[in-house]
Amino acid sequence: MAEKKITSYPKEKINILFLENISDTAVKFFNESGYANVKKLAGALKEEELIKEIKNVHLLGIRSKTQLTKKVIEAASKLQAVGCFCIGTNQVDLNTATEHGIAVFNAPYSNTRSVAELVIGASIILIRRILDKDKAAHQGIWKKDASGSFELRGKTLGIIGYGNIGSQTSVLAEALGMKVIFYDVETKLPMGNATQVKTLKEMLSKSDVVTLHVPELPSTKNMINKSNLKYFKKGSILINYARGEVVELDELAKYLKEGHLSGAAVDVYPWEPEKNGDKFTTPLQGLSNVLLTPHIGGSTQEAQSNIGDDVSSKLFNYLEKGITFGSHTVPALSLPPQEGTHRILHIHKNVPGVLSEINTQLSGHKINILGQYLKTNDEIGYVVLDIDKRLSKEAVELLKEVKGTIKVRLLY
Structure with a gap:
């Protein structure tokens, strides 16, 4: 134990x-x-x-x-x-x-798995035009036909952002018989038979279903916009379960209304209500074959x-x-426990000489350091020290006086 x-x-x-x-x-x-x-x-x-x-x-x-x-x-x-x-x-x-x-x-x-499963589920609902049939059935209208309904098998899934969720989605899609291509700003090792393409334009033009899995960065804001929506394959589907700012929704709505895209599933929005029950609006409301969900991609x-x-x-x-x-x-750091010691955490500005001053202060007062790790990033340094427990309180006070100190905490 x-x-x-x-x-x-x-x-x-x-x-x-x-x-x-x-x-x-x-x-x-x-x-x-x-x-x-x-x-x-x-x-x-x-x-x-x-x-x-x-x-x-x-x-x-x-x-x-x-x-x-x-x-x-x-x-x-x-x-x-x-x-x-x-x-x-x-x-x-x-x-x-x-x-x-x-x-x-x-x-x-x-x-990761929850989002990936929902992407596949949304793809099936949209490519089979289930939303139209569901609405008709609720209205008491029998609408049994195969027009505009397709299987996912044999179709091409294009993934923008081949990280944790993108690669997991890739595996599930291949299990359903889809061909998978992906676009990422970095070279990634493909899962299964997935293939990385060189340009976003190439990926959009070849994909029957496009799914976004990118972070919210200045470089990803409105990455799906007026200038590249025209490259989407006629009749293709767009799924955004990534971040609300990555798609220009007004332009997406336009391409859906014109029939260039046959469907869309969106779970994230540029603006979202603070709590359940609040009023919510989006340009995609009321459009046929658009699946809207309230940011529930990971909500299982x-x-x-x-x-x-x-x-x-x-x-x-x-x-x-x-x-x-x-x-x-x-900075990421882990120091194994030391018997008979008290542990002190010291966070400081990343400037030259801090570690030297820490050691000078402690050795000058005959305080023995039994274990010490240091890690820095561009802004701060993090030192974990194991000190003889008889002298730890004195050590804490000394460390508080070290130039550039942000925080000192006696852990145990």
Whole structure:
């Protein structure tokens, strides 16, 4: 059985806040680890509400709606780490989090299967024109015909962005007998018989179904637009379960109305409501053979449970062990435990001479370092030190005086 570590700060005084109805898996994880002050709220909070709520919070868990702005982060004086219980971290001001030595984690792989399955399901619904037939049946109209309905087998799936979700979708598509081609800005090792093409134009012109799996970056904003929608194969289908800003929806609606595209499935939008029940509008509403869903690509019980486990584990390992693997802000580091020591975490600006000053300060006061790791990124450095436990409190005070120090924490 693993040794149970006791943090320097009593667990009953550590405040954890989970927003946006994060899976109970996360709440259970921390409760069972001895953290009683876990608060869970169903929705996102606006900036001013979050500033009031976050002041005494040590760990924060959010999903994609909560915006962790510079103003919010600067108000969070006790915040040690943020867990994004989703794929992305674009809702967090990572630069400000880095400046304040706040570790930011996410779950880049946990909902991969859920999104990939929905892409395949949407492809079948659209290529069979199920939406038209479903609507007619609900209206009491019998509409049995094969006109405009096709099998996926033998069709070409074009994947834009061959990362975790794109490659998983590739495998499922091939299992259904589809030919898979993909476009990515980097050279990727194909799964199965998938083939990478050199240009976006080539991929669009050859694909019966095009699915997007790219991050939200300046380079991906409106990447499907007026200038390249014309390259889509006549009668093809577009699926966007990636990010809301990557498709110009007004132009997409135009090409759907004109019949150049035979269908579309969209799950993400440039603007999305803050909570369930809020009014929502998009240029795609009311169009035949358009499947609209409210950002549910990763919303399965399995995915949310997996995300809960993944991010909770990362937050826990940082809080109790100082491990930062998976962090987007604090450099990735892991130091094995040392017997008879206290562990100190030191986060500082990445400027020359900090490690030398740390060692000089400690050795000058005859404090022996029994273990030490350093890792830096462009902005900050992260040092984990194991110190003789008889001298750890003195060491903490000395480390606070080191030039460039952002944060010092006695772990245990």
